[in-house]
Amino acid sequence: MITIVGATGFTGTLIAKQLEQDEVSMRLVARNARKLETLKTSLQRECETAIADVADLNQLKTAIEGSKVVINAAGPFTTLGLKVAEECIKAGVHYLDITGEQQFIRAVIERFSASASKNKVTVIPSCAFEYALADEAARFLEKEMGGLEGFESTYVINGMFTSRGTKRSVLCALESESHQLRNGKTQSISAGAVAAFQHPDGKIYQRFPFPAGEVYLIPLHSQVRNISTFLTSEAPPAVLQLLSTTMPVAARSPFFKNILNFIIDLGPETPQNTNETTFSVYCExxxxxxxxxxxxxxxxxxxxxxxxxxxxxxxxxxxTNVRRGVISPSMVDKSNGIMAITQAESTAWQSVEIKTVV
Incomplete structure (x- = not known):
């Protein structure tokens, strides 16, 4: 059985519907009984439910009991996720989550690699759009070139609509440390660094460093020495420099954080028209x-x-042959599994020719 923790959130609900479509037995876990019942009745396939607050260890243990795999969709993960991962490992249950929070990924790797291996459990942080695609790209490029010394990813997202949960996760990420990889060691990102970037399609964007999960995921399977991760925007450079400098400071201030959370609560709980969002993850x-x-x-x-x-x-x-311990999404399958999964959903993977480095 697959258990979804945080099943009534926007992404958790999408996962439940996907598992139903795939005819997989599942258990839905959430803290709100009314929302849980609404989700259950919306599904055509019979499933189990459990009411649990992930902050309550007794409820959490009961909720995951008897599961083979847990998908954790309850964020913000830095605040709520570590106990879920830990209890799964103790119970001998495989665990994956959909986090986009870099420092949560780091914490999972550092805290649970040994215990997950010892308990013969597979733990996969960030098994999602962020950052499974770029992680898979790194493995692909390394195989094609015979090695990997440096890697960079640039995210171009057009028409992005976000859920409340995503906004809160972004807030958690902003108040945490932000790292890139330099000469095999993590290094803090310099705020305010903005530069022009030409996409392979010829369009010019402004891009700035952001704390992506590749910095910690790719070194799980590669000897790569340098990793840079970027996000793009069409906003003027001066605006981006100001925001990248001030937003982390605001997120770390209890006063401003409360204001930001209040603003998030005023917005819609679920995003609209997500099918209109297009993306490009360009990797080198x-x-x-x-x-x-x-x-x-x-x-x-x-x-x-x-x-x-x-x-x-x-x-x-x-x-039963999937590697145990904490692994990255691309390590689940040796034959480009993430690529195959996403290609079946009309995601295009296209090699780009680049002149030899001089």
Missing amino acids: GDFKRKRMGLNIAGRDPYSLTAVIAARVAQKLLKD
Whole structure:
């Protein structure tokens, strides 16, 4: 059985519907009984439910009892996720989540690698649009070039609509440390660094460093020395410099954080028209003066996340050969599994020719 923690959230609901479509037995876990019942009755396939607040260890233990795999969709993960992962490991239950919070990924790797291996459990943080695609791209580029010394990813998202949960996760990420990888060691991101970037399609964007999960996920399977991750915007550079400097400060202030949470609560709980969101994750790798690009393009990151999480969970359910311990999404399958899952959802993976590094 696959259990979804945080099942009544926007992405949790999408995952439940995907598992129903795939005809998989599941248990829905949430703290709101009314929302849980509404979700259950919306599904055509019979499923179990459990009311649990992840902050209550007794409720959490009961909720995951008897599960083979847990998908954690209850964020913000930095605040709520570590206990879920820990209890799954103790119970011998495979665990994956959909976090986009870099420092949560770091904490999972540092705290649970040994215990997950010892208990023969597979733990996969960030099994989602962020950052499974770029993680898979790094493995692909490394195989193509025969090695990987440097890697960078640039996220271009057009028409992004976000849920309340995503906004709160972003707030958690803003108040945490932000890292990139330099010469094999993590290094803090410099606030206010904005530069022009030409996408392979020829369009010019402004891009700025942001704390993506690749910084901690890719080194789980690669000897890469340098990782840079960027987000793009069409806003003027001066505006981006101001925001990238002031927003982390505001997020760390209890006063301003309360204001930001109040603003989040005023907005809609679920995003609208997510199928109109398009994205490109453009990745480049280098090895021994060779450089290669890979552009990943598609639409609707939320629905894609649901498919990725559901399909990887099913693989953990059935495949006893998946490596144990804390692994990255791309490590679940040696034959480009994430690529295959997303290509089936009309996500395009296209190699980009780059001149040899001089």
